[in-house]
Amino acid sequence: MATTERSFIESVWDFFCSLKLTIFLLISLALTSIIGTVLPQGQLPPEYVAQISPAKLQIYAKLGFFDMYHSWWFITLLYIFSLNLTCCSIKRLPHVFKFISEPMMVLGESLRNSFSLKKEISFSGQLEAGRSACESFLGSEFTKPVVTEHNGELHLFAQKSAWSRLGVYVVHLSILVIFIGAIIGSLFGYKGFVAIVEGTGISSVESRSGKQMPLGFEVRCEQFSVAFYNTGAPKEFKSILTVLENGQPVKDFTNVRVVVNEPLTYKGITFYQSSYGQATEGSDHFFTATAKSGGAAESITLREGGSTTLKDGSTFKLLEATSEVRQFMPEFSGPAARVEVSRKGMPPQTFIVLKNHPEVNAARGDDILFNYNGTNAKMYTGLQVAKDPGVWVVWLGCTLMCLGLYIAFFMSHKRVWIIVTKGHVRMYGNASKNQAAFQMQFETLAEKLSNLKI
Numbered sequence: 001m002a003t004t005e006r007s008f009i010e011s012v013w014d015f016f017c018s019l020k021l022t023i024f025l026l027i028s029l030a031l032t033s034i035i036g037t038v039l040p041q042g043q044l045p046p047e048y049v050a051q052i053s054p055a056k057l058q059i060y061a062k063l064g065f066f067d068m069y070h071s072w073w074f075i076t077l078l079y080i081f082s083l084n085l086t087c088c089s090i091k092r093l094p095h096v097f098k099f100i101s102e103p104m105m106v107l108g109e110s111l112r113n114s115f116s117l118k119k120e121i122s123f124s125g126q127l128e129a130g131r132s133a134c135e136s137f138l139g140s141e142f143t144k145p146v147v148t149e150h151n152g153e154l155h156l157f158a159q160k161s162a163w164s165r166l167g168v169y170v171v172h173l174s175i176l177v178i179f180i181g182a183i184i185g186s187l188f189g190y191k192g193f194v195a196i197v198e199g200t201g202i203s204s205v206e207s208r209s210g211k212q213m214p215l216g217f218e219v220r221c222e223q224f225s226v227a228f229y230n231t232g233a234p235k236e237f238k239s240i241l242t243v244l245e246n247g248q249p250v251k252d253f254t255n256v257r258v259v260v261n262e263p264l265t266y267k268g269i270t271f272y273q274s275s276y277g278q279a280t281e282g283s284d285h286f287f288t289a290t291a292k293s294g295g296a297a298e299s300i301t302l303r304e305g306g307s308t309t310l311k312d313g314s315t316f317k318l319l320e321a322t323s324e325v326r327q328f329m330p331e332f333s334g335p336a337a338r339v340e341v342s343r344k345g346m347p348p349q350t351f352i353v354l355k356n357h358p359e360v361n362a363a364r365g366d367d368i369l370f371n372y373n374g375t376n377a378k379m380y381t382g383l384q385v386a387k388d389p390g391v392w393v394v395w396l397g398c399t400l401m402c403l404g405l406y407i408a409f410f411m412s413h414k415r416v417w418i419i420v421t422k423g424h425v426r427m428y429g430n431a432s433k434n435q436a437a438f439q440m441q442f443e444t445l446a447e448k449l450s451n452l453k454i
Contacts, residue, residue, distance in 0.1 A: 016087040025081040032077070036068040042208055067208075070186065082179050085172045096165050105148045105157040107417045107428060117429040117439060119446035127154065130420045137452055141445055142416055154420040161414065165432060167407030174400035181393030189388040196221040197279045198378040201244065205385045213387075215269060218244040222255060224379040226276055228326050228333075236260075237276045239381040258383075268387055275382030278323045283377030285321050285337060287353065290369045312368070315342040321375060325354060332357055337372045414438055416445070425449070 006014065015021065040048055044066060049057065064071025104111075112118070123130055131147065131154045138145040138158045145158040190213050192205040201220030204212050219241055226237040236259060243253035243266050250266070258264045263272045287300040289310055298311055307317035317340040322328070325336035334356035342348040353372040354360050362369055413432035418425060427449055431438035 013087065016084055017091045018084075019088075021084050022081075022088065025077060025084060029077055029081065032068070032074060035065055039065050039068070041066060041068065078179055078182075082176055085175060089169055089172050093169055096169070100162045100165060103157065103159060103162070103415070105146055106150045106155045107157075107419060112419075112426070112428060115428045115430060117442045119427045119442075119449060121425050121450055121452075122423055123425060124423070127420065127422055130154075130425055131156070133452055134418045134420055134425060134449075137449060138416065138418060141448060145416075145418070152421070156418040156420065157415070159413065159415045161411050164407050164411035164413050167404050167409075167411065170404030171401055171408060172404075174397045174404055177397030177400060178394050179397075181390035181395075181397055184390030184393055185388040186390075189386070189390065191387075192385045193274065193382065194385055195277075195380045195382050196239075197380045198222070198224050216267065217250075218247075219271065220244060221381050224276060224381045226324070226379075228324060237273065237381075239273055239383070241271065268389060270386050270388075272384040272386070273381070274384040277380055277382065278321070278375075279378050279380045283375055285318055285375045285377070286373040287316075287318075287337070287339075288371045288373060289316065290371075292367055292369060310368070313344065314368075316340075316370075317342070319350070321372075321377075323377075323379065325352070332360070335372065335374055339370065341366075341368075341370075412438065414441075416442075418449075 039060065052060075060066060064073070068074055125133075134156055135145055135147060138156055143158045143160055145156040148155045148157065190207040190211075192207040192213060194202050194205045196202055196219065198221050201218045202215075203218045204214045207213050220243075221239055222242055223240040224238070227235040229235050239258045241256050241258050241264055243250045243256075243264075253264070253266055256264050258271060258273050260273050263270045265271075284301050284303060287302070288297045289300060290297040291312070300308055300310075300316060302308060302316075302318040304318055304320055307315055310316055319338045319340055321335070321337040323335050324333065326333045329336075329352070332354055334354065336352050336354045338350065338352050340348050340350045351364065353370050355372045355374055358371055361371055412434050415430050417428045419428075427446060429438065429442040429445070
């Protein structure tokens with residue numbers, strides 16, 4: 001007695017070949033990808049940390065929500081999806097390949113009745129004459145046919161784009177290639193951030209995991225500049241970078257202009273313009289204090305956070321400085337500093353001193369007029385650094401996907417049979433997709449066949 005029970009291995013094989021599993025995995029990947037869109041990835045902004053509760057923060061971190069695309073569960077989903085695609089292809093591809101390589105050249109009676117596209121004409125000539133005319137007709141109007149004699153009938157079979165049935169498997173392959181490229185990038189690449197002060201260089205970057213990654217060469221920031229809109233928003237910030245090997249500038253990589261969306265790439269490592277700022281460490285800021293009652297101006301040199309005692313006994317402290325006050329005060333422009341002045345018996349006063357607008361400083365009406373004369377601080381450029389050796393594999397996968405989708409959606413396997421018997425010619429047609437368009441083509445062929453002189 002035959003048994004229908006499946007072995008454990010066969011059950012596992014059927015599970016990974018299941019279309020239901022494919023749909024479940026696609027929905028799971030789509031839904032979980034929303035997490036990576038809604039929640040910040042990588043280093044968390046301070047304002048986000050302040051909004052979320054410590055318990056949620058800890059749970060999200062343990063689940064890998066802040067680096068979701070590298071989390072173990074998301075990568076596991078990708079592995080299972082890859083295995084599902086591979087098993088489905090292995091199970092179905094041999095049947096499709098056999099269908100293509102061993103086409104049905106002889107059309108049985110039952111299939112003839114099932115085809116909606118058919119045409120029959122009568123002729124009075126000899127059988128060979130009918131064969132010769134139909135063979136020449138198909139060769140000129142469709143494609144060269146294969147002639148098979150069966151049970152006293154001549155079967156002429158012609159097909160176009162049979163390999164278009166493989167389009168879906170090209171898409172499967174492209175997805176696997178993209179996953180392989182992503183895995184290569186994850187294992188052998190990195191992403192990091194580096195800040196380079198004007199006139200200095202770096203030879204390593206810190207990855208997101210906090211590990212120092214040597215570049216194998218040096219990148220030096222020759223100059224940094226930033227332009228602003230009237231609203232105070234940055235219009236363009238630009239770095240001039242030079243790549244050095246063994247202390248010597250590399251030809252074609254000297255004084256390279258780097259802006260947003262125009263990165264620098266050298267030896268597979270790409271530097272993207274990301275941020276900027278004023279280097280405060282080791283920089284001095286210069287002020288003058290002039291009493292309105294008269295007398296010589298008093299020169300002040302301070303670093304951020306530093307303070308000094310003025311001649312009248314008051315304390316002058318530099319809280320912070322900026323190279324462009326327009327970001328905070330759109331009606332003004334240029335460098336500025338926020339300072340604090342403390343006098344005995346009075347609460348501390350905090351105000352902003354502008355470099356390019358001394359009239360604003362004078363309008364404060366204090367006994368002492370403060371002016372900001374600038375700084376010797378340099379700007380730094382903030383660069384996102386990425387190395388992804390799998391990027392070309394990903395691009396190959398994307399190209400394969402476009403090709404596969406074009407084949408799968410816009411190409412069709414078209415087949416035409418002509419059966420020649422004594423006194424009759426019957427033509428049948430079938431297409432794997434887009435039957436409406438093929439019907440028009442078949443009707444044109446049928447009309448030409450009707451006008452054929454045999």
